Amino acid sequence: MYAAIWRFLPGPLWVRIITVVVLVAAVLAALVFWVFPLVNELFVPPEVTVGE
Amino acid sequence: MTDIEPAPLTPATPESAPAELRRPRRQKATVLGVLGELCITGGVVVLLFLGWQVWLNDLIVGAEQTSAANALAEQWDNQAAASATASPTPDATEAPDETPAAPPAPVDPGEPVVAAPPAASVSFANLIIPRLGADYRRPIAEGIGSNVLNNRKTGVGHYPQTQMPGAVGNFAVAAHRTTYGAGFHDINTLLVGDSIYVETADGWYKYVYRGTEYVRPTGVGVLDPVPQVAGVASTDRVITMTSCHPYYSSAERIIAYGVFETWYPRAGGPPAEIAPLVQAGAN
Numbered sequence: 050m051y052a053a054i055w056r057f058l059p060g061p062l063w064v065r066i067i068t069v070v071v072l073v074a075a076v077l078a079a080l081v082f083w084v085f086p087l088v089n090e091l092f093v094p095p096e097v098t099v100g101e
Numbered sequence: 102m103t104d105i106e107p108a109p110l111t112p113a114t115p116e117s118a119p120a121e122l123r124r125p126r127r128q129k130a131t132v133l134g135v136l137g138e139l140c141i142t143g144g145v146v147v148l149l150f151l152g153w154q155v156w157l158n159d160l161i162v163g164a165e166q167t168s169a170a171n172a173l174a175e176q177w178d179n180q181a182a183a184s185a186t187a188s189p190t191p192d193a194t195e196a197p198d199e200t201p202a203a204p205p206a207p208v209d210p211g212e213p214v215v216a217a218p219p220a221a222s223v224s225f226a227n228l229i230i231p232r233l234g235a236d237y238r239r240p241i242a243e244g245i246g247s248n249v250l251n252n253r254k255t256g257v258g259h260y261p262q263t264q265m266p267g268a269v270g271n272f273a274v275a276a277h278r279t280t281y282g283a284g285f286h287d288i289n290t291l292l293v294g295d296s297i298y299v300e301t302a303d304g305w306y307k308y309v310y311r312g313t314e315y316v317r318p319t320g321v322g323v324l325d326p327v328p329q330v331a332g333v334a335s336t337d338r339v340i341t342m343t344s345c346h347p348y349y350s351s352a353e354r355i356i357a358y359g360v361f362e363t364w365y366p367r368a369g370g371p372p373a374e375i376a377p378l379v380q381a382g383a384n
Contacts (some may be wrong), residue, residue, distance in 0.1 A: 050130060050133045050134070050138045050139070050140055052130070053130055077149075080146065080149060080150075080153075081149075081153055083156065085149075085150055085153045085154070085158070086158075088150065089154065089158075
């Protein structure tokens, strides 16, 4: 899969490397700022306060 | 700049079988191979999520809470400026009251103004603790529910049954030790004598850190007006900061106590120790 993506990328080696870096950065940003906060909502935090 | 892909591998050996010389990684992707790569990717993403949850997100949310605190302070400054033009004599400079048995500091600029308790989940104060960072300033909201503690704009919660800042008795607050901004992550690093400032619309209340204890989650006596002494009328002003202990667990609670020293009316400007922070936050 990743090999296929690598072959799919156009340009000489350095262009491909830059493209990969940009793609990885975009994926990481999407995870950190969008996916992870959404996933975090699915976990119910433990109730840490005791009753009155 | 050579294109690595179509580079001729062995131009001098045409007699060998061409199929064998072709790059083996050119082979077709199999279902199993793709599945394996997806599994590895999933594992990496889960690890990234854990790192995000216990570390990176605390930095992000903590910064959001700090900027919410700065916005609150700016709002109070504007209110103070507006009321100063309206009535040039704010009631912050009332005569020192001869309260019996009240032992605050000798440089007391008058009895501290005590605000009325706010409505639930309303941000009414900022917590400023220089030991926890030169820019440590987090909003305190009323209540200790998840809507306050797990909030990107508050993070520190005031126990509603306890007193307000500056009041005789116990001003008790809670914050997370880890996750959701982790307001009290480094609460164990406080040293005796460290300053704890509670900033409100009225000014800055200075408490001095005195000590820490560890209790069971059921040890709610730490919230008494005189901590751990039930049913006694208080004559002191204390702050109690509670959080979870150890890290990533709620098995115990870490309790940090401070004693009121003095207060600084907003009209007089912030105390020197936190003036850089207050000014930086206003920009």
